[in-house]
Amino acid sequence: MDNENKNNNNVPKDLLVPLERKEDTSDKISRPSRTFMQDARRTFFKNKLAMLCVFILIIISIMSIVGPGMNDYGLDDQDLSRAKMPPHVPVLEKISWLGFDGTLTDEFKGKDIEEATKNAVARYGNDADFIDIKELDKGDGSAKSAEVQATYHIYEAKDMNDQYFWLGTDTLGRDQWTRLWLGTRVSLIIALVAAAIDLVIGVAYGGVSAFYGGRVDNVMQRILEVLVGIPNLVVILLMILVLQPGILSIIIALTITGWIGMARIVRGEILKLKSQEFVLAARTLGTSNGKIISRHLVPNISGIIIINTMFTIPSAIFFEAFLSFIGLGLVPPEASLGTLINTGFENLRLYPYLLVFPAVLISVIMITFNLIGDGLRDAFDPKMHK
Known part of the structure; x- marks a missing residue:
C-alpha cells in the first residue's frame, strides 16, 4: 500500500484534471410541453382544407359588409326599364x-x-x-x-352600354349584386344568433340538468321532451299568427327549439364528468356549484361545444333559406339568400343567373362551415395530435 501511495505522489500534477460533474439530462424535456388547447390549435392550423375554408368564410363575411356599397344601387332602387x-x-x-x-x-x-x-x-x-x-x-x-x-x-x-350590373338585375330591376350580399348578411346574422342561442341556452340548460340530477334533471328533461315534439315549422306558423314574417319570427322560433340538440349533448358529457376526482376535489374545497360548472365542467367539454356549434350554423342558414323559399321567412323587398333563390327558381328557364349566384353562394357557405367543423373535430381528437 505504501508503494502505491509513493507511485501516486510521483505522478505529475498537470496530468491530474478534476472531473466536472454534469447534470443528468436523461429525463430532461427537450421542449416545453403544450396544453390540450395548444395541441388542438396546432392540429387545426395544419389542416389546409379547413384553413382554406376559414379564409373563404372571412372573405364572404367581409363582402357581406362592404359588398352592397361597392356600387351606386340600393336595396330598394328599382326600375322596371332595366328589369331582368x-x-x-x-x-x-x-x-x-x-x-x-x-x-x-x-x-x-x-x-x-x-x-x-x-x-x-x-x-x-x-x-x-x-x-x-x-x-x-x-x-x-x-x-x-x-x-x-x-x-x-x-x-x-336599351342604350345602356355604359351601365354595369355585375350579377344582373331581378324582375323589378333591382341590382342583384347589392341584394346578394345584403341577403348573405341577413343569413349570417341569423346563423350567428342561432349559434349564440346554442351557446347560452343550450349549454346552460344541459349543464344544470346534468349537474344537479335527480328531480331537477327529471323535470327539465320532461320539458325538453315536450319541446322536441314541436316541429320548427309549427312554431314558425304560430309566430306568423302573432308577428309579421321576418327575422324576428325566425329568431324566436330558433330560441324556442333550436338549442335542444346542444342541451342534450352537454347533459350527456357532464353526466360522465361530474363524478370525476377533480370535481370531487373542487366540492371538498368548498367551490360553489356555479363555479364548478363554469370553470371545471364546461371547459372540459369545450371541444364538443365548439364542434356542435359549427355544425349548427349551416343548419340555421338552411332553415332560414327554406322558410324564405316557401314564403314564411323574410318578406320582399327585404333580401336573404332564400328569397333570392325563390325569385331565381321562378325564372329558372329564361333567366338562370337569378338562381345560380345565390344558390352557389349558399352552397359555398354551408360547405365551408361543415369542413371547418370537420377540422375542429379532428383537432379536438387526441388521437389526431402528433
Whole structure:
C-alpha cells in the first residue's frame, strides 16, 4: 500500500484534471410541453382544407359588409326599364364564354329556320337589329325540326352600354349584386344568433340538468321532451299568427327549439364528468356549484361545444333559406339568400343567373362551415395530435 501511495505522489500534477460533474439530462424535456388547447390549435392550423375554408368564410363575411356599397344601387332602387338585365362586368365583358358580356342567349325551334328566327325575335321584344342568329339545325320540314341560337344584346337595345350590373338585375330591376350580399348578411346574422342561442341556452340548460340530477334533471328533461315534439315549422306558423314574417319570427322560433340538440349533448358529457376526482376535489374545497360548472365542467367539454356549434350554423342558414323559399321567412323587398333563390327558381328557364349566384353562394357557405367543423373535430381528437 505504501508503494502505491509513493507511485501516486510521483505522478505529475498537470496530468491530474478534476472531473466536472454534469447534470443528468436523461429525463430532461427537450421542449416545453403544450396544453390540450395548444395541441388542438396546432392540429387545426395544419389542416389546409379547413384553413382554406376559414379564409373563404372571412372573405364572404367581409363582402357581406362592404359588398352592397361597392356600387351606386340600393336595396330598394328599382326600375322596371332595366328589369331582368343579364350580368355585365367591365373587362370580363370581352370574354363572351364567361357569361358576363351582358347578352341573353337561348335556343329556339321551328318548322324551318325562318319560323325559328321569328320565335327568337318575338321572345326578345322584336328587337331584330340587336339579335344575332346562328343556325344550329336547318331541319327537314317536319314540325319543330329547325333550330337556331339567338344572342340578344339587351344593353345595346336599351342604350345602356355604359351601365354595369355585375350579377344582373331581378324582375323589378333591382341590382342583384347589392341584394346578394345584403341577403348573405341577413343569413349570417341569423346563423350567428342561432349559434349564440346554442351557446347560452343550450349549454346552460344541459349543464344544470346534468349537474344537479335527480328531480331537477327529471323535470327539465320532461320539458325538453315536450319541446322536441314541436316541429320548427309549427312554431314558425304560430309566430306568423302573432308577428309579421321576418327575422324576428325566425329568431324566436330558433330560441324556442333550436338549442335542444346542444342541451342534450352537454347533459350527456357532464353526466360522465361530474363524478370525476377533480370535481370531487373542487366540492371538498368548498367551490360553489356555479363555479364548478363554469370553470371545471364546461371547459372540459369545450371541444364538443365548439364542434356542435359549427355544425349548427349551416343548419340555421338552411332553415332560414327554406322558410324564405316557401314564403314564411323574410318578406320582399327585404333580401336573404332564400328569397333570392325563390325569385331565381321562378325564372329558372329564361333567366338562370337569378338562381345560380345565390344558390352557389349558399352552397359555398354551408360547405365551408361543415369542413371547418370537420377540422375542429379532428383537432379536438387526441388521437389526431402528433
